[in-house]
Amino acid sequence: MNITRLFSVLFLVAVLCLVGSYRDAGQASNTGSERTDVNISVNREDKEVGLRRMEIIDKVLSQDMLDRKMSMVHEIENDYNAKAKEIINSIIPPVFVNKVFTHIDVNFFSPEFEAEVNANQKVYLSFVVKKDGFDRWAKRYPSSQEALDSMKRLLSDTLRIPAGNISGVVID
Numbered sequence: 001m002n003i004t005r006l007f008s009v010l011f012l013v014a015v016l017c018l019v020g021s022y023r024d025a026g027q028a029s030n031t032g033s034e035r036t037d038v039n040i041s042v043n044r045e046d047k048e049v050g051l052r053r054m055e056i057i058d059k060v061l062s063q064d065m066l067d068r069k070m071s072m073v074h075e076i077e078n079d080y081n082a083k084a085k086e087i088i089n090s091i092i093p094p095v096f097v098n099k100v101f102t103h104i105d106v107n108f109f110s111p112e113f114e115a116e117v118n119a120n121q122k123v124y125l126s127f128v129v130k131k132d133g134f135d136r137w138a139k140r141y142p143s144s145q146e147a148l149d150s151m152k153r154l155l156s157d158t159l160r161i162p163a164g165n166i167s168g169v170v171i172d
Contacts (some may be wrong), residue, residue: 061109069108073117077102084125084155091151096133101126124165125155134170144170 059065080102088098103124106116116122138147148168156163 066108069113072114073104073106076117077104080123080125080159080161083159084127087155087158088127088129088151091154092129092133092137096130098130098133099128101128120160121162121165123159123161124167125159125161126167126169127151127155128169128171131170131172 081100084100084102085098088100092098103126104117105122105124106113110116134144134147138144141147141150148170152163152166152168155161155166
């Protein structure tokens with residue numbers, strides 16, 4: 001009896017599995033299939049064009065080109081430093097040590113590199129002056145802040161750098 005009962009249960013499980021799989025297949029066929037076409041068009045590039053492109057990239061990224069660009073930037077920064085220092089030393093006696101720092105914000109990989117370097121909008125100038133020399137010059141102004149602002153305006157107007165790009169510090 002146990003064997004008969006075991007075979008009956010196995011037969012019942014097999015029938016249920018067959019009915020279940022038939023129903024799943026029927027549902028899949030009723031939902032329909034959706035066809036999707038994907039077209040990827042790749043424009044083939046001429047071998048010469050590809051080689052020329054690689055040559056340009058190599059030239060732009062070469063160490064020699066980067067060195068020339070850095071040299072150009074440093075030359076312009078040094079020019080701004082010299083001019084700004086000359087202006088500050090004409091106002092405040094050069095007996096006191098005055099420092100000027102210039103930074104040009106530029107993208108070395110930009111196609112408009114030279115235009116960016118020569119644009120005054122990208123130049124940032126900072127100066128440090130000694131309090132003793134600054135106080136002598138600032139006597140004719142109501143406050144030291146107004147004297148500092150006047151110095152910034154003078155540098156901005158003379159060097160054609162935006163006033164917002166100029167900062168100054170007075171130290172003891």
